[in-house]
Amino acid sequence: MANPKHRHSKSRRDKRRTHKYLKAPNLTVCPQCQEVKKPHHACMSCGTYNSREVVTVQQI
Ligand SMILES: [Zn+2]
Structure with a gap:
C-alpha cells in the first residue's frame, strides 16, 4: 500500500x-x-437564455 514515508512539515x-x-x-x-x-x-x-425562453418557470 502506498504510504507516506515522512510526515510533511507544518509549513508544507x-x-x-x-x-x-x-x-x-x-x-x-x-x-x-x-x-x-x-x-x-x-x-x-x-x-x-440568449433572449429566448428555454425553460418554463413554475409559478408558486
Ligand atoms: Zn431573467
Missing part, C-alpha cells in the same frame, strides 16, 4: 491549504428581467 501543510478558501461566485445581470444570474446559465427567474 499550510502551503497546501493556501488554495483552500471560498471565492465569491461570478454573477451577471439578466438582460430580460435584470435579475442576478450565473453566467452561461438560464435565468432562474424568467427562464430565458
